[in-house]
Amino acid sequence: MKKYLLAPGPTPVPPEVLLSMAMPILHHRAPDFIPILDSAKKGLQWVCQTKNDVLILCSTGTGGMVASVNNFFNPGDKVITVNGGKFGERWTKICQAYGLTVEEIKVEWGYSIKPAAIEEALKKDPAIKGVMVQATETSTGVAHDIEGLGKVIKNFKDTIFIVDAISALVAHDIRTDEWGIDVLIGGSQKGLMLPPGLAFVGVSDKAWKMNETSKMPRFYFNLKKERENLAKNQTNFTSAVSLIVGLNEALKMLQAEGLENVFARHAKLAHATREAVKAIGCGIYSKDFPSNSVTAIEAPAGIDGQVIYKNLRVKYGITGAGGQDQAKGKIFRLAHLGYADTFDVITGIAAIEMVLKELGHPIKLGTGVGVAQELLMK
Numbered sequence: 001m002k003k004y005l006l007a008p009g010p011t012p013v014p015p016e017v018l019l020s021m022a023m024p025i026l027h028h029r030a031p032d033f034i035p036i037l038d039s040a041k042k043g044l045q046w047v048c049q050t051k052n053d054v055l056i057l058c059s060t061g062t063g064g065m066v067a068s069v070n071n072f073f074n075p076g077d078k079v080i081t082v083n084g085g086k087f088g089e090r091w092t093k094i095c096q097a098y099g100l101t102v103e104e105i106k107v108e109w110g111y112s113i114k115p116a117a118i119e120e121a122l123k124k125d126p127a128i129k130g131v132m133v134q135a136t137e138t139s140t141g142v143a144h145d146i147e148g149l150g151k152v153i154k155n156f157k158d159t160i161f162i163v164d165a166i167s168a169l170v171a172h173d174i175r176t177d178e179w180g181i182d183v184l185i186g187g188s189q190k191g192l193m194l195p196p197g198l199a200f201v202g203v204s205d206k207a208w209k210m211n212e213t214s215k216m217p218r219f220y221f222n223l224k225k226e227r228e229n230l231a232k233n234q235t236n237f238t239s240a241v242s243l244i245v246g247l248n249e250a251l252k253m254l255q256a257e258g259l260e261n262v263f264a265r266h267a268k269l270a271h272a273t274r275e276a277v278k279a280i281g282c283g284i285y286s287k288d289f290p291s292n293s294v295t296a297i298e299a300p301a302g303i304d305g306q307v308i309y310k311n312l313r314v315k316y317g318i319t320g321a322g323g324q325d326q327a328k329g330k331i332f333r334l335a336h337l338g339y340a341d342t343f344d345v346i347t348g349i350a351a352i353e354m355v356l357k358e359l360g361h362p363i364k365l366g367t368g369v370g371v372a373q374e375l376l377m378k
């Protein structure tokens with residue numbers, strides 16, 4: 001059976017990138033590797049829309065989240081986490097593990113945080129040192145208003161704005177510097193079209209200032225040391241050399257397409273997916289701003305979302321994602337992230353129609369596919 005990966009991470013890796021990673025291993029301190037890291041460093045600044053250093057860590061995305069908790073604060077410091085799904089919940093858990101005092105602002109699943117709610121919380125407690133949020137909450141398919149939040153948080157001079165953009169980068173226009181993001185986190189296995197194993201952390205001057213007085217325990221994720229090494233085109237420990245070679249290849253593809261076109265492609269694929277599933281009688285779980293990375297699709301009444309997710313994989317070889325916690329059974333998810341185009345959406349929609357028909361949902365095959373085709377031809 002032919003396999004299709006339509007999950008919100010890991011995502012498919014283009015053949016050009018796979019081949020580049022098959023080259024012989026370079027030594028991470030040897031002269032051959034220096035220009036490779038230099039190019040990756042500059043490419044990351046381009047994709048993250050920042051002049052700040054973007055540090056390259058050898059870990060999954062969560063490592064980048066951990067690094068942004070234990071490099072800027074002191075035990076007991078107060079922070080706000082926005083919890084509108086599984087990844088927001090992860091912010092809370094990491095902060096608690098490192099002894100921060102967490103004010104968790106819960107957002108109903110399927111909704112975005114209102115910047116005014118953060119403004120109110122910061123005005124009420126000026127001692128809050130950081131606000132942590134997801135750019136897109138992958139578990140619910142919701143995008144948060146990063147630009148709006150940045151405008152609010154910018155006015156609080158002792159508070160840094162930390163954004164987990166792991167699933168949003170490349171699919172959403174995230175203007176790190178213009179919007180006042182102090183710590184931006186990315187990961188390799190989502191929009192950047194690479195295997196898992198790299199995390200990226202962009203750090204502003206405001207956050208580096210806090211780093212000077214931060215006394216959290218740290219060893220592996222020491223961003224100051226990473227910054228000193230990056231200035232010499234190195235990393236603190238052994239670089240993930242093959243992944244960084246692949247990163248350059250992926251960045252080259254994105255640069256050839258152009259950032260505006262990359263965003264437009266994701267917006268178009270996401271829009272076509274949403275309209276197609278609506279046409280076949282499914283709802284969209286996101287009630288505010290749907291993510292352009294992944295669509296969380298509500299299963300039709302009487303059909304278990306987990307069964308749809310499972311049948312897509314078992315019968316048709318398509319790996320999407322199910323729902324988690326309170327959304328389990330209610331939704332299933334289809335990504336259109338990274339190395340994704342027209343026929344990924346059409347394949348996904350066609351298979352959803354077949355699975356739903358088999359499960360007894362009244363549907364005329366081709367309905368959603370037709371809607372997607374019309375929109376994708378525009």
Ligand SMILES: *Cc1c(COP(=O)(O)O)cnc(C)c1O
Pocket residue numbers: 009060061062063087134136137138164166167187196
């Ligand atoms: C995938 C993802 C992560 C990181 O997960 P890892 O398994 O550590 O790579 C973090 N936040 C969001 C929003 C994600 O989608």
